[in-house]
Amino acid sequence: MTQADTTGADTTGADTSGADTSGAEAPDPDAAQAAIEYCYDRDWSDGLPLVPASQPLVDRFLATTTRAPDEVIGELEQVGRNCTVYLAAVNAAMAGCRPEYFPVVLAAFEALMRERAARGGGWQSTSGPAPMIVVNGPIRHELGFNTTGGAFGPGFRPNATVARAIGLIVRNAFGIRPHVLEQATQGLPGRWSICLAENEEESPWPPFAADGGQPAGASAVSATLLRTCEFVDNRHTPDPEQVLWDIADTISRTGSLIFKETSAGVVLCPEHAQMLAGAGLEKKAVQEWLIEHCGRTGADLRHAGKNGLRGIARFADPDTSADEEFSRILPSPRHVPIVVAGARNAAISMVVRIFGEWSGTAIPVAPLAAAPPPPTAPAEVTS
Amino acid sequence: MPNPILDPTGTAATAATTAAPRAPRRANLAGATVGLLVNTKQNAAPFLDEVGRLLAQRYGATVTMSRTKVNFAAPAPEDLVKEMTTNCDVIITGIGDCGSCSASAVADGIAFEAAGLPAAAICSDAFRVTADAMADLQGAPGYRYATTPHPVAVLTPDQVRARAAQVLDDVVALLTESAA
Numbered sequence: 001m002t003q004a005d006t007t008g009a010d011t012t013g014a015d016t017s018g019a020d021t022s023g024a025e026a027p028d029p030d031a032a033q034a035a036i037e038y039c040y041d042r043d044w045s046d047g048l049p050l051v052p053a054s055q056p057l058v059d060r061f062l063a064t065t066t067r068a069p070d071e072v073i074g075e076l077e078q079v080g081r082n083c084t085v086y087l088a089a090v091n092a093a094m095a096g097c098r099p100e101y102f103p104v105v106l107a108a109f110e111a112l113m114r115e116r117a118a119r120g121g122g123w124q125s126t127s128g129p130a131p132m133i134v135v136n137g138p139i140r141h142e143l144g145f146n147t148t149g150g151a152f153g154p155g156f157r158p159n160a161t162v163a164r165a166i167g168l169i170v171r172n173a174f175g176i177r178p179h180v181l182e183q184a185t186q187g188l189p190g191r192w193s194i195c196l197a198e199n200e201e202e203s204p205w206p207p208f209a210a211d212g213g214q215p216a217g218a219s220a221v222s223a224t225l226l227r228t229c230e231f232v233d234n235r236h237t238p239d240p241e242q243v244l245w246d247i248a249d250t251i252s253r254t255g256s257l258i259f260k261e262t263s264a265g266v267v268l269c270p271e272h273a274q275m276l277a278g279a280g281l282e283k284k285a286v287q288e289w290l291i292e293h294c295g296r297t298g299a300d301l302r303h304a305g306k307n308g309l310r311g312i313a314r315f316a317d318p319d320t321s322a323d324e325e326f327s328r329i330l331p332s333p334r335h336v337p338i339v340v341a342g343a344r345n346a347a348i349s350m351v352v353r354i355f356g357e358w359s360g361t362a363i364p365v366a367p368l369a370a371a372p373p374p375p376t377a378p379a380e381v382t383s
Numbered sequence: 384m385p386n387p388i389l390d391p392t393g394t395a396a397t398a399a400t401t402a403a404p405r406a407p408r409r410a411n412l413a414g415a416t417v418g419l420l421v422n423t424k425q426n427a428a429p430f431l432d433e434v435g436r437l438l439a440q441r442y443g444a445t446v447t448m449s450r451t452k453v454n455f456a457a458p459a460p461e462d463l464v465k466e467m468t469t470n471c472d473v474i475i476t477g478i479g480d481c482g483s484c485s486a487s488a489v490a491d492g493i494a495f496e497a498a499g500l501p502a503a504a505i506c507s508d509a510f511r512v513t514a515d516a517m518a519d520l521q522g523a524p525g526y527r528y529a530t531t532p533h534p535v536a537v538l539t540p541d542q543v544r545a546r547a548a549q550v551l552d553d554v555v556a557l558l559t560e561s562a563a
Binding site for chain 1: 389394
């Protein structure tokens with residue numbers, strides 16, 4: 001950390017004047033704490049401190065978009081609630097976003113609302129699903145998203161706060177709070193914190209947003225809901241097919257199967273992606289390999305009580321006649337989306353277990369309507 | 384003056400809901416036509432079928448209609464509520480056995496009451512809080528529904544029948560007692 005980075009935070013402990021080296025008045029920590037507690041008292045928080053949102057701050061968010069503050073951008077019919085551009089801005093501000101992140105939040109929310117589960121009962125579900133947001137294009141670097149190591153976080157403000165903004169919108173605008181309308185049995189690690197910026201620079205393939213219908217080079221956001229993430233650590237084989245077998249085994253575990261078919265994405269590390277591409281496999285070929293090889297025998301499914309099918313739902317059927325049959329579980333490439341993320345330092349990839357199915361669409365990030373106005377000086381606000 | 388801290392919920396602007404109407408009760412179920420609204424959860428159909436059978440056998444009611452919700456997470460569509468209201472005297476709905484479907488089973492019960500039909504929603508007892516929260520949202524705080532012990536999905540056919548018999552008195556009380 002350079003000296004300049006410590007502006008506003010006196011590391012020597014010698015200066016107690018409340019002024020930093022530029023002479024500006026340091027913020028009042030007691031007022032800040034009181035404002036944070038005010039937000040906790042109103043049950044707005046996801047458990048961590050919120051940035052208390054003022055009208056001048058929210059105005060800076062609203063200035064980044066041409067959309068009207070009262071435009072409804074999401075509805076949850078069963079609870080009679082909706083989210084407007086204004087409410088999204090308040091929650092994004094509270095999540096700790098900078099105003100210029102707001103177009104990404106809007107695109108992420110729109111992408112999520114394309115998911116049938118997110119429009120239905122997903123937020124209330126016992127499975128407690130987590131949004132997975134994927135950002136593509138130049139906006140990643142313009143806003144300082146982490147595009148390399150530690151892709152699933154934490155540590156980077158844009159990634160962390162865009163994901164958190166979605167969680168606060170669900171909690172506050174939709175009114176889905178834990179133990180009340182939200183009934184997650186265990187939830188999952190990383191809920192409201194998964195926002196990947198694809199490592200396009202080290203991916204051998206077109207960006208994920210292209211799979212969602214956006215042109216190459218577009219800044220765009222894709223999103224779906226996850227039930228969990230599971231690592232595949234395979235760094236000692238030079239054989240790409242062995243890596244695929246390893247991924248297929250994780251995708252095929254019975255614990256995640258509740259219906260006839262399932263959906264599981266793969267977030268490949270650059271090393272695995274480059275190995276597969278080096279063997280001549282396009283992304284589509286990887287998806288087709290997994291569609292062909294992911295599944296279980298009837299006996300495996302019967303041992304887990306999931307061999308019978310009533311409609312599309314699995315149940316325990318004592319019938320052993322299908323023990324030898326191999327049941328494939330991924331119906332189409334859209335059910336096994338592939339993203340490239342993380343550092344080029346180890347061959348560790350992630351299977352992401354999708355709740356329902358991905359809509360298959362990416363949402364373009366609207367250009368900033370105007371540069372966000374500068375923050376109002378605290379002295380003017382309080383005088 | 385400092386700036387006010389903004390409310391992220393948007394609920395201050397929401398108009399207050401009026402108290403939810405409650406349908407007039409029958410003195411008993413003799414001759415009543417019963418509609419079953421099944422929400423597709425595991426064991427919901429045999430559970431409600433058995434409740435219907437017992438209402439016919441012990442109370443002289445007749446099950447005249449059984450419908451299945453397409454989307455268990457959402458309240459029943461208006462045309463379905465209308466169809467069942469036209470053809471039935473009382474409604475049984477359930478089984479609320481998940482986060483969204485317990486809430487929506489209660490919302491359906493409240494919708495049928497508003498349409499003039501006594502309704503009994505049945506939920507697993509693990510989902511009381513979310514069912515009550517939905518009643519509050521629908522402007523019907525304290526809305527009464529029947530519960531059966533969790534879990535329901537793993538019950539055998541015999542156990543389902545036993546559960547239906549256990550909850551029967553509560554269902555009858557919900558449909559016939561005029562005092563909330």
